[in-house]
Amino acid sequence: MSKCTLAFHVEVWYTKGDRKGVIPMATEQEKNRRVAEQLRLIDDDFLRLYFNDNPEGVEYILNVLLQRQDLKVLHSETQCEYRSLSGRSVSLDIYAEDADGKRYNIEIQRADSGATPKRARFHSSMLDTKLLQKKEPFRNLAETFVIMLTEHDIMKHGLPLYHYDRICRGTGAYLEDDSHIIYVNGAYQNPNDSIGRLMHDFQCVDAKDMYNEKLSERFRYFKETEGGMGEMCKVVEERAKEYAMEQQIQNISSLLLLGKLTHEEIATALHVSVELVDEVASGKVA
DSSP states (O other), rough: OOOOOOOOEEEEEEEETTEEEEEEEEOOOHHHHHHHHHOTSSHHHHHHHTTTTTTTHHHHHHHHHHHHSSOOEEEEEEEEEEOOOOSOOOEEEEEETTTSSSSEEEEOOOSSOOHHHHHHHHHHHHHHTTSSTTTTGGGGGEEEEEEEEESOOTSSSSEEEEEEBBOTTTTTTTTTEEEEEEEEETTOOOOSSSHHHHHHTTTTSSSOHHHHHOHHHHHHHHHHHHHHHHHHHHHHHHHHHHHHHHHHHHHHHHHHHTOOOHHHHHHHHHOOOOHHHHHHTTSOOO
């Protein structure tokens, strides 16, 4: 997940001739707006907002990436939670189902470390957990696609996308389990093909620089209207709060590992509640 780091509110003293005063820095609202103005579709916080309640947009990018024209999305959602009863859970950036019953998970990963093959495998396995009812035959398992859209060419072969299926090493025959993992090279921006143009548009901060009107119209709403910018600023503000909490938890964990302070002393030093320190210590918050 991408993180927006917002600066703290500070004041700058100035001296000009015999005059002294204070120059107030930008308000939090102004700083949030500046961050929002620089967001791109490849930033997952904006991506989730942009494609929320937007199945037509999801349908468009799936058709481009899969080189189809007939794919029809019946349902899509963002920040779809897949919870495991005994282990790790995930929040899918985009989840979609098409008219043929196929399922899709589109993930944005700007950091190469967040787009490992094992992560893609885990997302694929989580999709499968909700596809069959009790005692339903395995032959009914729907075809699935996990699409990892990365900012860089992490596979380093210069291809626009990398499509992985299970095959037999001995014969080269496909296993035909209908499970697909696709890596999309966000650095591929060739204007002469549809994937290159789409990746270019995912990197834009201004609607006027985008190739595709289908994407730029909604993009323009968020970037150029007060209503849209208000929604974006709210996302930035919420992400800043999440980031601040993550930093608090990290600081608490570091002090707990030292083992030299009581929970009360840690709470006082970091200006947090003793309850939060207790929860981090017990593993309830991580």
